[in-house]
Amino acid sequence: MNPLENIRIVLVEPQSSGNIGSVCRVMKNMGITDLALINPHERHDWEEARRLACHAGDLLNARKVFPSLEKTVADCTVVAGTSARTGLHRDHAGLPREIAPIILDSAAYHKTALVFGREDTGLTKEELAVCTHIINIPSSKAYQSLNLSHAVMVCCYELFLLAADSSYQPPRERSPETSVEMRERVYERWSQMMIKTEFCAPEKLEHMMLGLRRIFSRGKLTDNDARILLGLAQQSLWVVDQWKKRKESSEPPI
Amino acid sequence: MNPLENIRIVLVEPQSSGNIGSVCRVMKNMGITDLALINPHERHDWEEARRLACHAGDLLNARKVFPSLEKTVADCTVVAGTSARTGLHRDHAGLPREIAPIILDSAAYHKTALVFGREDTGLTKEELAVCTHIINIPSSKAYQSLNLSHAVMVCCYELFLLAADSSYQPPRERSPETSVEMRERVYERWSQMMIKTEFCAPEKLEHMMLGLRRIFSRGKLTDNDARILLGLAQQSLWVVDQWKKRKESSEPPI
Known part of the structure; x- marks a missing residue:
């Protein structure tokens, strides 16, 4: 299967209708067709979006709408979020050219x-936490903030080039990668474990979990891996229960 | 000197005011500042351009306007034109990533x-002839035509990345490259030579000259090279004159 068909472009609460249309055009230019919008606002001018999509109106029509990032990417393995900010994610962020093979392999x-x-404020901390990878598009210090459709262009261009490169071969897969849905179940169980133990x-907790998310996102996580991590937390929680019970029963009655 | 400061973005008869503004933003994002417009039409909505330039209004204000491509690039050495068409230029066209080091070196x-x-019809045959290199931006067969500002984004992004790459070193220059003005003098003299001889x-003639332009654009052409080529044609034309005079004087009077 053409890997580009397995890539979903997700716009979180886009503010400009024109940008949505421009993104559709960019996607079709670069052979990517799956568009998801999170909470597009009600006042969007879809005619304006259609005008800027030009001959990519079909992608605009086929857009899917979701209420949250977690729901949008529940069936995805690699989730790469773009961020101009550094800070917490600095060590994990990569250039579009570095992240492209990771996305395409998957x-x-x-x-x-x-x-x-969002055009003005980007992704929230919580949304970045759902991402397995962070992309940092390089830009001039004189003006760092790219227009939304230009940011999409740069990322899609790198993916299109790589997919078209005849020397590129995706790796033979050994065991299937796990989905965001499964990952999030792991993180939820681990959060409980952290607190209860x-x-x-x-x-x-929040800071600790961000660190763990980064650790588990660094390489591929298979369904098997996820089941092991779930089981480990489950066992810990069981031990805590036993310990608490024993503690209660050994305490003298009041 | 920062090589990005020596790169001029030239828009030939742009039709959309918004596109001009978007291009300014892309340029500033990618550290390029010199904008030239050829024959912008009188009905342009400069407020719309300014809105889309966002924080790159300074580049928009500093734009230069020219009546022809030849005048715009008279002081330039490498002139890379973008073209979606193949045909005559197919063999000479390169990917943005292939042409970027040629531009940056110069x-x-x-x-x-x-x-x-132009947004709809691109560059004319005559304009492509002035270019020393042709850039072909790869795109999907499903929809090949990129928005103007997205095409500028891809090219500027490749140049910005290369300039920022600490391993990149421009070559030490031995002899200065010649300008478009000098090249065009060579081609004009050679056209005369072709016909007169x-x-x-x-x-x-047109087809022949396109072939010659490609030959002389393949590598660097120094001022010295250009003077040799000019002299060669000059000498040929002198020989033709001598031959014609002799022919006339040896013809019997009518």
């Missing part, structure tokens, strides 16, 4: 997603 | 230009 077998934030104070 | 020492045609029928 897209040969699975749904993958490229996520673009008293490994981590509640106010430190 | 921009370390000289003015260079990246030329983008009866090497080429007038109706075949």
Whole structure:
């Protein structure tokens, strides 16, 4: 299967109708067809979007709408979010050219997603946490903020070039990568484990979980891996239960 | 000197005011500042252009306007034109990533230009002839035509990446490259030579000259090279004159 067909472009709460249309054009130019919008607002001028989509009106019509990023990418393996900010994610962020082979390798077998934030404020911390990879588009210090459709262009261009490169061969897959849905179940169970085992104070949990998300996103995570991680947390939680029960029964009655 | 400062973005008869503004934004995002417009029409909505330029209004204000491509790039060495068409130029066209080092190598020492045609019809045959290199931006067969600002984005992105790559070193220049103005003088003199020496029928001249332009654009042409080529044609024309005079004087009077 053509890996480009397994790549979903996700726009989170896009503000400009024209940008949505321009993104459709960029996608069709670069052989990518799956568009998802998260919470597009009601005042969108779809005629304006259609005008800027030009001959990519079919992609605009076929857009899917979702209420949250987690729901949008539930069936995806690799989820690459774009961010201009550095900070927490600096060490994990990669150039579009570095992340493109990771997306394409996975897209040969699975749904993958490229996520673009709001025109003004980008992606939230919570949305970035759902992403397995962060893309940082290089730009001049004189003016760093790219127009939404230009950011999509750069990422799609790198993917299109790589897919068209006759020397590129996706790796032979050994075991299937796990989906965002399964990953999120792992992270939820692990959060419970962190708190209940008293490994981590509640106010430190968010930071700790971001670190763990990064660790588990660095390489591929298969369904088997996810089941092991789930089981491990499950077992920990069972031990905590036993311990609490024993503690209660050994305490003298009040 | 920063080679990006020696790169001029040339828009030939742009039709959409919004596109001009979007191109300014792309340029500033990618560290390129020199914008030239050829024959912008009088009905342009400069407020619309300014809106889309966002924080790159300074580039829009500093735009230069020219009446022809030849005048716009007279001081440039490498002139890379973008074309979606193949045909005559197919063998000479390169990908943005292939042409970027050629532009940047020259921009370390000289003015260079990246030329983008009209939104609907691109560059004319005559304009492509002025270009020393042709860039072909890869795109999907499903929809090949890129929006103007997206085409500029792809080319500028490749140049910005290359310029920012710490392993990139422009070549040490040995002798200065010649300008478009000097090249055009060579081609004009050679056209006369072709006709006067009866090497080429007038109706075949255009095709022949395109071939010669390609030959002389393949590598660098220095000022010295250009002077040699000019001299060679000059000498040929002198010989033709002598021959014609002799022919006339040896013909019997009517």
